[in-house]
Amino acid sequence: MATDTQANGPNRIISMVLVAPSLLMIALLFLYPLGFSVVSAFAESGSWGLANFYKAYQFYSRDILFTIVIVLISTALVGLFAIAIGGYLTLGENPRAVAILRWLYRWPLFIPFIVSAQLMRTFLAKNGMMNNVLIELGLLDQLQSVSFLDWRGIVVTFVWKQTPFVALLVAGAMAALDRTTIEAARNLGASRLRILIEIIIPQIATTLMVGLILTYVVIMSVLSVPLMINAQSPTMLTVDMAFRINSYGDYGVANALGIISYLITGIVAWFYLRQGLDNGGSPK
């Protein structure tokens, strides 16, 4: 049978050869540097130890906590908005509003992080565009205006930038649902909110989780946004890593911070893989 010849014989060698280039790329460009940074994090003048980690904790404990909090808040908000957008696209009754939303919501997807950060820098500043518009409209007094260029600015930028990505996945999954369950619930008189929460979300939960995990990992790795928006301390770990290297040429502590970020993302990666295995196959 066809499957037998694919599993054994010469085809197996061919498939190995076909996989080799990408495997080699991963080994060279990811595994080798990863090993290198792990070694450098634990090495200290000739011997092994945790000095770099101790220093990372001593100097940046607040930043580690800050990073975790920012990433969690941002991811949660991204999930909320993505569900709201996906839900309206699926259940919305005004076709014109649905069409406009469908056209609009993807835009931030095509804007790089650094450009979003620059946009927000002028938009969220104390005398920036947002506050000026609010003052012009008489909704805000000049003296009350505050700058959002701190942790709130980071969260706003991340949510604005990442929501379309998750919304795209979620809306796709919602559109693919069997509509009979929705119609049945509607016939029995369920409100749209209830349909969304009790019928739709449970069915697309896997897709939502995957989108959120990818968002979480992406946010952990962004340097430009905290660097451009938040000059204060505490700040995010990526900024500290860049500073350790650029200012002190200190790769040891920078790599220790890197490993701490690996651990923070490693936890969700573990959930991601486990979810896939529970579903009886490779992770989606």
Add this chain to the structure above:
Amino acid sequence: MKYLTIPLALAGAISLNVQVTAAETILNVASGGSENMVQYVTDYLGPMFEKQNPGVKVRVIGTGPGDAGTQKIIEKLEAQKNAGKETWDIDVAVGNQQKTAELVNMGLLKSYRAKISTGSLATRDTSKMALGVNVDGYVMPMFHSQTAIAYNSDLVATPPGSYDELRAWALKNPKAFGYNGIKNGMSGVSFVVGWMYAYAGDAAKLQNGPYDENTKGNWDGALSNLKAFNENITFTPGNAGTLDMLNRGEIAMGPVWVDMFYSWQADGRIPPNLKLKLISPGMPGQPYYYSIPAKAANSDLAMKFIELATSPKVQAEGIVNRFNWYPGIDAMHVEKSLDPMVWKKLFTDVTPDELAANGKPFPIAPYFSDIKEAYELKVSN
């Protein structure tokens, strides 16, 4: 140029072929500075050099500002050295003090100053020592730059003249002073270094050494005062961020680079009512250096390039007049080639006497790292 030479070469004339090879000599200039330093070479110095040396093309690589920019040059050269390359592909490196000193210590640079005709025009201490490291012979200063406090003269009638007065002013005007911390550009670092010169005791030792690692034990008072000061001010996102916030009226005062300040004012990006004050006991400034990697592929051409760049005429027209930097070579050589009006413009807010009294160098490298680490440990975490 390329489009013209290719068909000509195809015509097969040997003499033309020679011309083609000559046209392909590329002088690689790596600039570890801000955007304006890259523009200086692409828009001004590069075309001038290409005109004087037919067949040479100047290619500039901007590696970004601050320590990070020059760090990239170090990494590139070190990698080429470790790979055992015979020639390296950076011909001229433009770097800041701390990292250029590291390049010298690592043996990655060539001693060239004695071999160029303009070598004797730079006699300031900065052309011999960089943050406590002897760089004599390896560098020519491209320009000198200085930090100072910019303030909105509509809101602040009499600007503070010292760190003490500044602290009192900031206490009375909460959130009206702004700076960018130490992770976001050198103007903030300068403000912190100036603070340490004022309050950490023995500023001369920080600037000249000798290094004693126990010194940092005496800084707790200065640092806890700085932490208290930070409670009452606004943090800005970067060197440009401070100028942006001054422009939008969100802060009334903050540390800036003098050259950036004048350039932005000339472009209309900040209003004319912003003025500068170099407060006592002083704030740091720094030169940027031209250097030549030890195995630069075109080192003779590189020397010619630096010779042009540090000639009095170019220093006057390019560095002072167009880009508002203080000259790299000694001022007396430059002043002669310059319209007195232009010279005066450079010293409108900060007079030459103030500059001499309050323009300080950055600390020697080990103290500099200690100050930044102490700030991270005791002020921000």
